[in-house]
Amino acid sequence: MFQAFLIKYAEIAIKGKNRYLFEDALVRQINRALRKVDGSFHVFKTQGRIHVETEGDFDYEETVEALTKVFGITAICPVVVLEDEGFEQLKKDVIHYLDQTYQDKHLTFKVNARRARKNYPFESMQINALMGEALLNTFSDMKVDVHHPEMMLNIEIREKIYVYSMSIKGAGGMPIGTGGKAMLLLSGGIDSPVAGYMISKRGVVLDAVYFHAPPYTSERAKQKVVDLAEIVSQYAGNIRLHVVNFTDIQKYIYDKCPHDELTIIMRRYMMRIAEAIAIENGCIGLVTGESIGQVASQTMQSLLVTNEVCSLPVYRPLIGFDKQEIVEISEKIGAFETSILPFEDCCTIWVAKHPVTKPNLGIIKKHELNLSEEIEALFKTAIEQREIIEL
Ligand code: ATP
Ligand code: MG
Numbered sequence: 001m002f003q004a005f006l007i008k009y010a011e012i013a014i015k016g017k018n019r020y021l022f023e024d025a026l027v028r029q030i031n032r033a034l035r036k037v038d039g040s041f042h043v044f045k046t047q048g049r050i051h052v053e054t055e056g057d058f059d060y061e062e063t064v065e066a067l068t069k070v071f072g073i074t075a076i077c078p079v080v081v082l083e084d085e086g087f088e089q090l091k092k093d094v095i096h097y098l099d100q101t102y103q104d105k106h107l108t109f110k111v112n113a114r115r116a117r118k119n120y121p122f123e124s125m126q127i128n129a130l131m132g133e134a135l136l137n138t139f140s141d142m143k144v145d146v147h148h149p150e151m152m153l154n155i156e157i158r159e160k161i162y163v164y165s166m167s168i169k170g171a172g173g174m175p176i177g178t179g180g181k182a183m184l185l186l187s188g189g190i191d192s193p194v195a196g197y198m199i200s201k202r203g204v205v206l207d208a209v210y211f212h213a214p215p216y217t218s219e220r221a222k223q224k225v226v227d228l229a230e231i232v233s234q235y236a237g238n239i240r241l242h243v244v245n246f247t248d249i250q251k252y253i254y255d256k257c258p259h260d261e262l263t264i265i266m267r268r269y270m271m272r273i274a275e276a277i278a279i280e281n282g283c284i285g286l287v288t289g290e291s292i293g294q295v296a297s298q299t300m301q302s303l304l305v306t307n308e309v310c311s312l313p314v315y316r317p318l319i320g321f322d323k324q325e326i327v328e329i330s331e332k333i334g335a336f337e338t339s340i341l342p343f344e345d346c347c348t349i350w351v352a353k354h355p356v357t358k359p360n361l362g363i364i365k366k367h368e369l370n371l372s373e374e375i376e377a378l379f380k381t382a383i384e385q386r387e388i389i390e391l
Contacts, residue, residue, distance in 0.1 A: 001080060001100060002080055003053065003079070004052060004053045004078075005051070005076055005079060006050075006076075006077040007050040008049075008073065008074050008075040008077065008170070009073055009074055021178060022072070022175060024045075025072070025175035025177040026072045026175040027044070027045060028175075028177065029176050029177070029237065030043045030050065030070055030073075031043050032237065033069060033070050034063065034066055037059060037066050038058060038059045039054055039056070039058025040054065041054055041063075042055065052067070064168060067168075068168065068170060068171060070170070071171050071174060071176055071200065071201050072171075072173060072203070073170030073171060073172075074169075075167045075168065076170055077166060077167050078166055079162050080093075080163040080164065081160050081162055083160060084120075084157070084159075084160065087121070087127075091131065094134075094153070095134065095138050095139075097163055098135070098139070098153070101166065102151070106141045106142075107151045108149050109135065109143070109149050109150065110128075110132075110144065110145060110149035110152055111128045111135070111153045111155065112152055112154045112155070113127035113128050113131065113155040113156075113157070114154070114155070116157060117159065127155060127157075135153075152165060153165045176200060176204070176205060176237045177203065180204055180284050181205040181206070181207065181281075181284065182199055182283050182287050182315065183206075183208070183275075183277065183278035183281070183283040184207070184209070184232075184239075184286075185208075185271075185274050185288045185289075186210050186232075187225065188221055188225050188339065188341075190289075190326060190327060190339040191290070191326055192228075192287075192289035193330065193339060194317075194318060194333070195288060195289040195317050196208065197235055197236070197333050197335075198317035199287045199317055200232070200236035205236070206232070206236045206237075206287070207278070207283055208240070208242065209241075209242045209243075209273070209278075210222070210229075210241060210243050211273075212243060212245065213246050213247040214247060216250075221343035224338060224341050225243075226241065226391070228338055231333065231334055231338060232333075233391045234334075238391060239391045240388060240391075242277050242386045242388055243387040243388075243389060244273055244277075244382050244383070245382060245386070246269075246270070248381070249269055249375070250266060252375065253265050253266055253371065256367075257367045257368070257370055258367060261356055261359065261363075261367060262351070262355070263355045264302055264305055264356060264359045267297055267302075267306045268309045268364070269375075269379070271286065272309050274286055275309075276379075279312070283312070285312055285313045285314070285315050286310060286312050286315065287316075288314060288315075288316055289316075290303065290319065291323075292319055294323065296355040296357045299357050301358040301359060302359055304361065305361050
């Protein structure tokens with residue numbers, strides 16, 4: 001029944017000259033999302049709107065699903081496109097449309113006509129009145145409510161006639177590509193994919209880095225991270241995933257530093273490596289899935305100590321979230337099932353029974369001096385020999 005979609009976006013974000021940047025990015029992202037859907041689509045903008053028109057057969061469900069993953073869209077309205085065959089025919093078509101679309105006709109409604117083509121024989125107000133009357137005569141359960149209608153029936157008269165009344169909630173946020181680029185530290189857990197989703201929701205392009213420790217972490221643990229990156233990329237657009245072999249650094253720290261400081265020192269090296277790769281790839285921020293107090297390495301004191309090695313800003317979009325709230329987003333974006341697969345991640349292997357929860361920066365720095373002999377070479381090798389996977 002539907003042959004087109006009207007795409008709505010929040011105008012508030014796009015005052016002045018940024019408007020076309022926002023709209024062009026949105027058109028690009030819609031095209032990208034629809035590339036994976038069966039069908040032929042034409043995406044274009046007119047004054048203050050974006051339209052998706054279809055040609056020939058297409059899969060409606062898949063199309064809607066793809067559009068609901070595009071950041072920057074607040075609502076998606078499926079549109080019926082009609083030829084102008086006179087007002088009597090239009091009434092019939094609209095009645096047929098409503099009959100098909102709404103099972104339950106106990107609805108308040110308002111007709112909102114817009115005559116963009118001025119040679120149409122009725123003015124907008126007349127169309128509202130005449131169509132309203134026709135609907136009341138046909139559907140005895142429907143009532144008019146001009147202030148808070150449950151259903152707004154939009155009729156736009158252009159060369160063709162566009163009818164829409166349904167509105168499907170969009171993903172919100174800003175189109176990918178309008179907000180710079182950041183490096184996501186992506187593990188196999190629940191939190192970091194959600195953190196990536198949250199940052200990309202604001203229009204930010206992502207690269208990701210994963211630290212693995214073969215043979216202590218398995219190939220399947222790595223595959224799980226690749227799968228999570230793929231899930232995030234459905235929203236965030238193409239992601240370049242850097243897989244860094246962290247085994248030698250981890251072992252070296254284990255040999256040279258107090259075991260209760262292993263996690264914190266390891267995290268400082270993760271951040272250092274992530275930042276080096278970030279800068280090399282044009283990223284202007286780092287992103288982690290940390291949340292205050294969730295584990296020993298995420299107390300404010302620990303965050304202070306890990307943060308200290310970075311000069312780029314570190315974005316932690318989950319910082320104030322409870323685990324349950326993070327799980328809800330993880331489920332919503334379709335990552336949860338993958339995140340809870342039981343493969344070890346590289347931090348859990350040598351974790352001390354009682355890691356420090358209030359590390360002292362001075363002491364940590366002093367103990368890191370124990371690493372001075374080889375760490376630079378290991379650091380360089382880890383970065384040079386990383387594997388790059390494009391998603
Ligand atoms: P997650 O659920 O994201 O794994 P977590 O609750 O397990 O988080 P930590 O293991 O303390 O928390 O990790 C904190 C953050 O550090 C993660 O959210 C992630 O951004 C990053 N991180 C942890 N381990 C790795 C890893 N192996 N590779 C890349 N980033 C990692
Ligand atoms: Mg983890």
